[in-house]
Amino acid sequence: MGLLSRASYVVRSKVNSLLNRAEDPTETLDYSYEQMRDELKDVERGLADLVAQKKRLEVQRERLQENVEKHNEQAREAMRQDREDLARRALEKKQAKLESIEEMEDQIASLESTQSDLEEKKSQLQERIERFRTKKETMKARYEAAEAQNRVSEAMTGVGDEMADIGRAIERAEERTDDMEARAAAMDELTERGVFEDQLSDEDAIDRELSQGRSNREVEAELETLRAENGGEQASSGGETSASVDEAESAVDESEIDESAVDAELEELREEEDAGKDDSST
Structure with a gap:
C-alpha cells in the first residue's frame, strides 16, 4: 500500500469514526421517512399531470366527434342542393377527424394504462411508507x-x-482543598511560633513570650488558691504547697531580676548614644 493510499485510508477511517459518533439513528430514520414521503408526493404530482393530460385529450376527442356530426350534416345538405363537390369536401374532413379521434383514443388508452400503473405504484408506496413509519416509531x-x-x-x-469529567472536577477540588488546608495549618503554626510578625499589632515575639509567662504564673497562682481552699488535701500536702509557693516566688524574683538587667542594659545604650552625640558636636 502506497503512502497516498494509506493516508486516504486513514482519513476515511477517521471521518467514518466521526460520522458514527455524530450520527443520531432517530434523525436518520426521520430523514428517510421524509424522503419516502417526498417520493410519494412526486408520484402524486405525476399522476395528477397524467390525468390532466388525459382529460385534455378527452375534451379534444369530444370536439372532434361533434365536428364529425357537423360534417355529416354538411354532406347531407350539400347532396340535397346537388353540390356533390361540397359533400365530398365535408366527408373528407369527417374522415380526417375520425383518424384524429382514433389516434386520440389510442393516446387516451395509453394514458389510462399508465395511470393504472402509477395508481398501483402509489398504493404500494403508501403501504411501504406506512410500514416504515410503524417500524421507525418502534425503532x-x-x-x-x-x-x-x-x-x-x-x-x-x-x-x-x-x-468522568465530574470525577476529575471532584479530584481537583479535593486537591486544592487539601493544599489550602495544609497552607492554612502551616501559616497558623508559623504564626504561633512567632516566625511571622503581626503587622497590625505592637507586640513582638518577646512580648508574646512574656505574656505567655505571665499567663502561666496566673494559672499557677489560681491552682495554688484552689489547693489552699481544699482543706482535706491541705493537711497532707502542706509541705508541698509551701514548696510550690516558694518556687512561684523565686520565679517571680527571677523575672524581676531579668527585667532589671534589661533596664540596665537599655540605660547603658542610652548613655553611649548621648556620649556619641557630644563627641560629634565638639
Whole structure:
C-alpha cells in the first residue's frame, strides 16, 4: 500500500469514526421517512399531470366527434342542393377527424394504462411508507429506551464522559482543598511560633513570650488558691504547697531580676548614644 493510499485510508477511517459518533439513528430514520414521503408526493404530482393530460385529450376527442356530426350534416345538405363537390369536401374532413379521434383514443388508452400503473405504484408506496413509519416509531422508542438505560448505567458506574469529567472536577477540588488546608495549618503554626510578625499589632515575639509567662504564673497562682481552699488535701500536702509557693516566688524574683538587667542594659545604650552625640558636636 502506497503512502497516498494509506493516508486516504486513514482519513476515511477517521471521518467514518466521526460520522458514527455524530450520527443520531432517530434523525436518520426521520430523514428517510421524509424522503419516502417526498417520493410519494412526486408520484402524486405525476399522476395528477397524467390525468390532466388525459382529460385534455378527452375534451379534444369530444370536439372532434361533434365536428364529425357537423360534417355529416354538411354532406347531407350539400347532396340535397346537388353540390356533390361540397359533400365530398365535408366527408373528407369527417374522415380526417375520425383518424384524429382514433389516434386520440389510442393516446387516451395509453394514458389510462399508465395511470393504472402509477395508481398501483402509489398504493404500494403508501403501504411501504406506512410500514416504515410503524417500524421507525418502534425503532425510535427502542433506541431512546436503550439510550436512557445506557445513561443510567454510566451514571451508576461512573464510566461515562460526563461522569468522568465530574470525577476529575471532584479530584481537583479535593486537591486544592487539601493544599489550602495544609497552607492554612502551616501559616497558623508559623504564626504561633512567632516566625511571622503581626503587622497590625505592637507586640513582638518577646512580648508574646512574656505574656505567655505571665499567663502561666496566673494559672499557677489560681491552682495554688484552689489547693489552699481544699482543706482535706491541705493537711497532707502542706509541705508541698509551701514548696510550690516558694518556687512561684523565686520565679517571680527571677523575672524581676531579668527585667532589671534589661533596664540596665537599655540605660547603658542610652548613655553611649548621648556620649556619641557630644563627641560629634565638639
